[in-house]
Amino acid sequence: MPRFLRPLTQAVTYTRWLHLLIGSAIALIAAFISPGLSSPSAGDWVLIALQPIPLVAAAALLLPSLRRAEGLQARLMLFAGQHARVPGGEEDPGVSVAPSASWRDRGRTALWAVLRLEAGCAAMLVTVQLLGIALALLGSTSEPGDASGLFVPLPDQNPLNALFVPVPLAVLLAVMVVAGRLMASAARQLLGPSPKERLAALEERTEQLLERNRIARELHDSIGHALTVAVVQAGAARAAADPEFTDRALDAIEETGRAALEDLERVLRVLREDERPASRRPTLADADRLLESARASGAKVDTEVTGPLESVPGPVSREGYRMLQESLTNVLRHSGPVPVRVRIAVGDGVLGMEVLNTLPGGRAPTGRGGSGLRGIRERATLLGGRATTGPREGEWQVHVELPLG
Template identity: 85%
Template sequence: MPRFLRPLTRAVTYTRWLHLLIGSAIAFMGAFITPGLSSPSFGQWAQIALQPIPLVVGAALLLASLRSAEGLQARLMLFPGQHARVPGGDEHPGISVAPSASWRDRGRTALWAVLRLEAGCAAVFVTVQLLGTALALIGTTSEPGEASGLLIPLPDQNPLNALLVPIPVAVLLAVMVVSGRLMTGAARQLLGPSPKERLAALEERTEQLLERNRIARELHDSIGHALTVAVVQAGAARAAADPEFTDRALDAIEETGRAALEDLERVLRVLREDERPASGRPTLADAGQLLDSARASGAKVDTEVTGPLERLPGPVSREAYRMLQEALTNVLRHSGPVPVRVRLAVGDAALEIDVRNALPQGGEVTGRGGSGLRGIRERATLLGGRATTGPREGEWQVHVELPLG
């Protein structure tokens, strides 16, 4: 299909024209009173178009909700697909449906209302003239034409005038396509979000991205820990060839896998915005499960806890749990079942987490700069604390300080 005919096959071309025609409704309601609609002259057409301007401007300036109504109509009728999306994409059309929040918004709405009124009157005038001309041309094929109310001159009676009928129809269709696109552009300019609305939308988008990053870290820490424990346990059980050790390894894998599935279900509920309350996120008071899981994987974990873990603020305790989980996962993944020292110290103003383990043979530390350790540092920064990771005195250390204020 030729490119210039493609717009004629799209429904939005005709809804845009209908949107224009509806905009003239108030003008023709007034026209029934004055000057009347009995064969109006060109001057009377101008009067019909101009006399409602004070009314629509006053309504736009006084009624904040008029901007919402105009924005909703524009979304529904000027844009194709799902009421407010551009074809082939998910982009927002850039039309606000919020009430006017400032005099600037009211002024822009007033300009839009006047533009829509005048464009609507022009659309009605063009439609009447062109369709009337097409019908009159059909009449001139058999009798002399009468240009009653038509500004376009008619030819003399001739059967060949039937060949001219498609011309005004084609012109009307072209005007429909062009005017619809122009009104769509004007709507984006005059009904688009104000700077305040754009800032609010940007803040909302930022919050969504932060939440997605938090969920990604949650899944990385939880699922990564479970898979690491399962791999280490399976390898240790195969090497030991001891039925009792194998049973303990399978129990540890089962318990860790069950906890990971609970975390996964909770995250999926958040993503689906499920109305059912999601299970609570684990806190540092549940650190015993992590330590037992590491011990079951063959690591010799020496733990020192000072201060009441249960009194930690909720956000600090939950994030600290994930940091400890990732630190232990890092040990099992890169060093295997080696001795590990874990120190948790709750002070008056800060929480300290210190995890140390022996480096692999040769002191190689390749692979220690992955997303897990980066996630620990990011979590600490978001809470106003700091985290350091790296080799120290022949050991690998993860040290975290989190303020409690």
């Protein structure tokens, strides 16, 4: 199908024209009162179009909800929805459906209301004239044409006049397509979101992205730790060929897997917006579970805790648990069951945490680490602290400082 004919097959072309015609309703109602619609002259048509302007402008300025009504109509009739099967029909049309929140919004709504009124009057007049011309041409094939009420003269009676009937209809269709697109563009300009609404939408989008990023880190730390422990334990049990060690390895895999399933269920409840209370997120008070899991995997973990962990604020304690979890996961994944020293200190308004492990062969891995170490640094930054990771004198160090305030 030729590209210029494609709009004629789309429903949105005709809903846009209907939207324009509806805009002239107030003018027609007022015209019944004055000057009337019986044989109106050109001056009467001008009066019909101009006299409702103060009414619609005042309504837009005094009624904030009118912006919502106009926005809903524009979204429904000026833009193709998902059902229309039009390229781009699923995109946001960029038209607000919120009431006017400022006088600037009211002024833009008033301009839109006046534009819709005048465009509607023009659309009604063009429709009546072009359809009238087509009918008059068709009638003039067998009898003298009646040009009363039309702004253009008609040719004399002639059977060949029927050949010209499609011309005004084609012009009407072309006007419908062009006018509809212009009104849709005007709607985006005059009914589009205000700067305040755009800022609110941007903040909401930012919150959603931050939440997704947090959930991704949660899953990475929890599931990654469980899988790492399971792989290390299974490999160690196969190498040891000791039934007693195998039983301990299976116990560790079961406990770690159960904790990961609890974390996964909690995250899924958040994603589904489940009203049931989610399970409690682990804190540094639950760090023994991580340390025992690492020990069960063969690592020799030396732990030193100073200061009251229960005094650490909830958000800091929960994020600290995840950082410790990722640090131990990193040790098991890249270095295996090597000696590990864990130091946790609470004091002077700061939570300090350090994880040191021996590097196999004394060689440090290249680069700044994967997403896990990057997640540790991101968590620390979001809490106003700092985290450093890297080799130090033949060991790998993860050092974290978080403010307790």
